[in-house]
Amino acid sequence: MESSEPFIRSGQLKRFLDIIFPRRCILCDSPHDGDTETICPNCMDKIPLIRGPACARCGIPFKITYSIEESLNYLCGECRNSPPLFDRALSVCQYDETVRDIISAYKYHNKPYIGKDLVSIILKFLDEKITELSPKLIIHVPLHIKRLKERGYDQAYILSEGIGRYLDIPVSYGNLVRTRYTAPQVSLSGGERMENVKGAFTVTDPSELKDRSILLIDDVFTTGATIRECVKVIKKAGARKIYVLTFARV
Ligand SMILES: [Zn+2]
Numbered sequence: 001m002e003s004s005e006p007f008i009r010s011g012q013l014k015r016f017l018d019i020i021f022p023r024r025c026i027l028c029d030s031p032h033d034g035d036t037e038t039i040c041p042n043c044m045d046k047i048p049l050i051r052g053p054a055c056a057r058c059g060i061p062f063k064i065t066y067s068i069e070e071s072l073n074y075l076c077g078e079c080r081n082s083p084p085l086f087d088r089a090l091s092v093c094q095y096d097e098t099v100r101d102i103i104s105a106y107k108y109h110n111k112p113y114i115g116k117d118l119v120s121i122i123l124k125f126l127d128e129k130i131t132e133l134s135p136k137l138i139i140h141v142p143l144h145i146k147r148l149k150e151r152g153y154d155q156a157y158i159l160s161e162g163i164g165r166y167l168d169i170p171v172s173y174g175n176l177v178r179t180r181y182t183a184p185q186v187s188l189s190g191g192e193r194m195e196n197v198k199g200a201f202t203v204t205d206p207s208e209l210k211d212r213s214i215l216l217i218d219d220v221f222t223t224g225a226t227i228r229e230c231v232k233v234i235k236k237a238g239a240r241k242i243y244v245l246t247f248a249r250v
Pocket residue numbers: 025026027028029030039040041042043044
């Protein structure tokens with residue numbers, strides 16, 4: 001027998017469920033029917049997106065009001081003085097109180113499902129830029145196994161997996177590892193952060209990274225100390241290009 005039109009199609013089911021169990025915003029707790037499950041349109045508008053001119057290397061936004069040609073590849077003072085080890089860093093937004101609350105709910109309050117929304121926000125704003133860079137492998141800044149057990153999920157891996165699946169880029173798992181259990185970077189000053197993560201990462205199978213363009217993913221780019229350590233070992237493994245993608249940057 002031919003199957004008939006399902007009684008409730010997925011769109012209708014979703015609307016029905018929204019009425020019975022309204023989605024609530026993780027930030028303001030108001031019920032909403034916005035594009036993402038966990039952040040209402042009102043709070044979404046508060047996210048400080050990076051859209052204006054920015055450094056062609058590290059992605060830091062320039063504090064200028066006039067527009068500049070992106071193709072001219074202007075660099076910030078820091079990248080001119082001491083260029084970073086990575087080739088390009090991209091972020092969706094700057095790190096302010098709203099973003100801090102989103103990231104903290106995602107990382108510290110057992111809400112791995114927020115990752116799905118972060119992936120769709122990243123793709124909404126950076127899809128084309130990532131595609132232009134055409135990375136051949138995605139890798140994430142990993143948690144130490146002990147922290148992974150405490151948290152139950154690796155927030156940067158969830159982002160990697162979502163982006164890799166959508167853009168059809170293979171995702172590496174378990175090759176870049178954090179060998180040292182370190183104090184959370186958030187509690188430390190700039191200098192302490194560098195010391196804290198020094199030598200904390202290793203690549204177990206360099207052949208996977210050799211001569212390839214790698215996209216390294218993390219949730220937040222803060223002082224860059226953690227990213228720098230990861231980039232160092234990825235470069236040592238022989239990666240051709242290393243791009244960094246984070247949801248937010250300080
Ligand atoms: Zn809200």
